[in-house]
Amino acid sequence: MNEILEIIESDPKIGAKEIATLTGSTEAEVASNIKEMERAGIIRKYKTVINWEKAGEEYVYAIIEIKVVLHSRTGYDAIAERLARFDEVRSVRLISGDHDLSLTVRGKSMKEVAFFVAEKIATLEQVQGTVTHFVLRTFKEDGDILFEREQSERLPVSP
Amino acid sequence: MPGKHISEVVKSIPPSGIRKFFDLVLGMDDIISLGVGEPDFITPWHVREACIYSLEKGLTSYTSNNGLLELRELLSQYISSEYQVGYNPDNELLVTTGVSEATDLAFRAITNPGDEVIIPEPCYVSYVPGVVFSCGKPVRVPTYQEDDFRVTADQIERNITDRTKALVLSYPNNPTGAVMGRKDLEDIADVVNEHDLIVISDEVYDRLTYNGTHTCFASLPGMRDRTILLNGFSKSHAMTGLRIGYAAGDGEIIGAMTKIHQYTMLCAPITAQVGAIEALKNGDGEMRKMVREYDRRRRLIVGGLNKMGLDCFEPKGAFYAFPSIKTTGLTSEEFAGGLLKEEKVAVVPGDVFGECGAGYLRCSYATSREELSEALGRIERFVDSI
Numbered sequence: 001m002n003e004i005l006e007i008i009e010s011d012p013k014i015g016a017k018e019i020a021t022l023t024g025s026t027e028a029e030v031a032s033n034i035k036e037m038e039r040a041g042i043i044r045k046y047k048t049v050i051n052w053e054k055a056g057e058e059y060v061y062a063i064i065e066i067k068v069v070l071h072s073r074t075g076y077d078a079i080a081e082r083l084a085r086f087d088e089v090r091s092v093r094l095i096s097g098d099h100d101l102s103l104t105v106r107g108k109s110m111k112e113v114a115f116f117v118a119e120k121i122a123t124l125e126q127v128q129g130t131v132t133h134f135v136l137r138t139f140k141e142d143g144d145i146l147f148e149r150e151q152s153e154r155l156p157v158s159p
Numbered sequence: 160m161p162g163k164h165i166s167e168v169v170k171s172i173p174p175s176g177i178r179k180f181f182d183l184v185l186g187m188d189d190i191i192s193l194g195v196g197e198p199d200f201i202t203p204w205h206v207r208e209a210c211i212y213s214l215e216k217g218l219t220s221y222t223s224n225n226g227l228l229e230l231r232e233l234l235s236q237y238i239s240s241e242y243q244v245g246y247n248p249d250n251e252l253l254v255t256t257g258v259s260e261a262t263d264l265a266f267r268a269i270t271n272p273g274d275e276v277i278i279p280e281p282c283y284v285s286y287v288p289g290v291v292f293s294c295g296k297p298v299r300v301p302t303y304q305e306d307d308f309r310v311t312a313d314q315i316e317r318n319i320t321d322r323t324k325a326l327v328l329s330y331p332n333n334p335t336g337a338v339m340g341r342k343d344l345e346d347i348a349d350v351v352n353e354h355d356l357i358v359i360s361d362e363v364y365d366r367l368t369y370n371g372t373h374t375c376f377a378s379l380p381g382m383r384d385r386t387i388l389l390n391g392f393s394k395s396h397a398m399t400g401l402r403i404g405y406a407a408g409d410g411e412i413i414g415a416m417t418k419i420h421q422y423t424m425l426c427a428p429i430t431a432q433v434g435a436i437e438a439l440k441n442g443d444g445e446m447r448k449m450v451r452e453y454d455r456r457r458r459l460i461v462g463g464l465n466k467m468g469l470d471c472f473e474p475k476g477a478f479y480a481f482p483s484i485k486t487t488g489l490t491s492e493e494f495a496g497g498l499l500k501e502e503k504v505a506v507v508p509g510d511v512f513g514e515c516g517a518g519y520l521r522c523s524y525a526t527s528r529e530e531l532s533e534a535l536g537r538i539e540r541f542v543d544s545i
Contacts, residue, residue: 006451021462022455022528156505157181157194159284159333 004033005042012046049144059106061090061135062113064121065099067128076100079126088116099131110134172288176511180495184505191534193522194505196333198397198478202434203445206396209437210430218429224421226254226405227432233439234405242375244383250410253417254435256427258363258391258404260420263289265359265387265406268415270295274324276359279310280513281481283333283361295324301515304472304483308337312346319350325357328376331364334512334521335481336457336474341374348379357412358386363404364477366395366446369454371475377407384409387416392431394477395446396438401431453478456524456531463535464522467542478525481509485518487545495520501544502537 003023008014016031023030037043052059068079076094080101084092091104103121107113114132122130139147184190201207225231231248239245246252255261262285270276270293278286279300290297298318302308315326328347330339351358360376377386391404404427406416420426438446457474464471464482471482484494491508498504509519524531 003451007455022458024458154192154195154197154199155181156184156190156192157177157507158196159175159177 001033001037004030005037008034008043008046049142059108060110060113061138062105062107062110062117063133063135064103064105064117065095065131065133066101066103066121067098067130068100068126069128071126079124082124083121086116086120088113088120168291168294172291175284177284177507180505180507180511183496183499187499187503190499190503190505191526191530191537192505193524193526193531193534194507195523195525197399197525198394198449199525199527200397200449202398202401203396203438203442205441205445206398206434206437210401210434213430213433218433220429222254222426222429222432224417224426225250225252226427227429227436230254230432230436230439233436234407237439238375238388238407242378244375244377244388244407246407247410251407251413253406253413253420254427254432255391255404255406255420256424256431257393257402258361258389259285260402260424260427261389261391261404261406261416262286262359262361263292264416264419265389265412266290266293266295267419268412269325269357269387271324273322275320275322276324277315277318277326279314279327279329281308281332281334281509281516281519282327282329282512284512286327286329296322298323299513301513302335302337303515304470307472308332308335308481309339309343310347311343312350315347316350316354319354319356323354323356325359326351327359327361329361331362331368331373331474331476333364333477334479334507334509334516334519335472336477336479337472338368338371338476339374344374344376344379348376348382351385352381356385358382359389360386361389363389363391364394365390367450367453367478368476369450369457373476387412392435392438396435396442397449398431398434398438401428401434403427403431403435453524456526456528459528460522460524460531460535463532464538467535467539469538469542478523480522480524481516481519482522483519487542489545491517491520497545498538498541502541504534504537504541 004019007019017027019030020027080092083089083103088105088107089103090106093102095102105113107116117130117132121127231252234252235246235248266289272294274295275298276290276295277298277300279302287297300310300314300318302310358376365373377383377388387406387408389406393399460480461471461473464480469482469484471480474480491510495506495508507521509516509521
């Protein structure tokens with residue numbers, strides 16, 4: 001099962017037939033394993049990584065650190081879930097250290113992101129303070145290296 | 160006419176068949192090469208990082224002839240936990256500049272002029288010349304697909320004379336991908352014992368064993384002191400160019416090898432030794448990941464070759480498929496040459512690795528799945544065109 005996951009994690013478009021060849025099992029077996037893992041929520045979804053910049057869409061990303069004042073009973077969940085509902089917010093994490101929550105926010109411009117933070121996040125009752133870090137360049141995302149990688153020059157024929 | 164000054168021993172070795180093919184491939188563009196005897200993975204970053212840091216610290220000196228003590232201690236622990244054979248890091252382990260050097264040292268340390276060394280073929284291209292350079296006599300023993308390219312105890316016994324000194328075993332095998340079962344090796348161990356032989360066991364592909372476990376020859380009862388165990392980091396940790404290997408064995412033999420090593424090589428490069436330490440300490444996860452990927456490619460290429468009608472024995476180790484091309488009516492060289500010219504796929508003719516490899520090709524699957532699939536398509540087209 002984990003063998004299948006390892007294969008589709010880096011290549012979600014690969015078909016059951018090909019996975020069967022690579023793992024030495026049958027196509028039907030692979031297909032039913034995948035179905036099972038989808039049902040169990042082990043495979044959550046198949047995502048596409050897009051270079052929007054190349055597609056002519058300019059996005060600005062910022063990491064927002066938030067200090068939270070906890071209201072009794074509701075804990076961090078209430079504020080985190082509330083923040084997660086915004087389309088602009090791409091990720092929400094509870095973190096240790098100086099701040100409590102870390103968000104990734106995406107917008108069309110720095111101005112748009114700044115206004116979003118000022119108007120929608122900083123104004124929330126539980127939010128005591130925010131720090132906004134604009135992303136200048138991403139080098140690695142979700143395990144994918146985004147810069148030119150070194151190519152090893154192997155000899156074409158060697159013993 | 161400086162040529163006339165070259166020694167008869169060196170002259171007696173024919174030019175390397177690999178080299179000949181290499182020259183053909185060189186200068187051609189857009190080749191997909193299945194001719195490569197090294198991993199396509201780059202040395203894991205944590206290993207490279209350790210090497211870089213050692214350079215920053217200024218670790219650029221000689222090391223002790225035997226290699227850094229920390230490395231020998233780690234090797235001793237590693238062999239003991241993996242194969243339950245104990246070697247004293249002080250005098251039973253020697254760190255070498257690649258397994259190639261260790262192989263050369265082993266031949267030179269034990270061979271008197273005229274001593275015979277039994278070498279099962281097809282095999283890695285260095286053993287026969289290595290024995291000849293040591294003024295020994297290589298005795299080639301062919302292995303066959305019917306026997307899963309395993310040499311049998313019986314075959315070895317039939318080739319033993321009163322000059323036989325040693326036997327080379329190299330499993331998992333380059334170029335066939337054959338592995339030996341424990342029973343096969345036990346039978347050989349009996350012959351080795353009976354005839355008082357030394358075994359040079361090149362186990363550089365030991366970690367690249369699929370669906371099964373590798374048996375270390377030295378781990379068999381009574382074989383530790385008769386075996387010169389050779390291994391390295393090139394294949395398991397994708398460190399070919401760093402040139403780092405080792406020999407383990409009885410103290411007297413390792414001592415003799417060290418004597419040659421100290422006057423010729425002095426020591427293995429320190430940067431590579433530091434990398435090997437890092438690989439042994441923290442390299443297991445990445446190594447296993449690479450092996451899993453090789454296993455997938457192995458199924459891909461073996462399945463693909465069989466499907467197009469090239470009978471391919473199932474390799475259980477290393478990263479080579481060794482399909483038979485006998486049904487095509489072409490020789491290995493004609494097939495490999497034609498494939499290169501017509502479809503720009505490089506493979507190595509099987510007879511480069513010994514006469515009994517005639518009618519076979521060595522196809523390395525240490526290349527990406529995309530390239531493998533593309534190469535398989537081209538090979539099929541070539542086969543159909545014959």
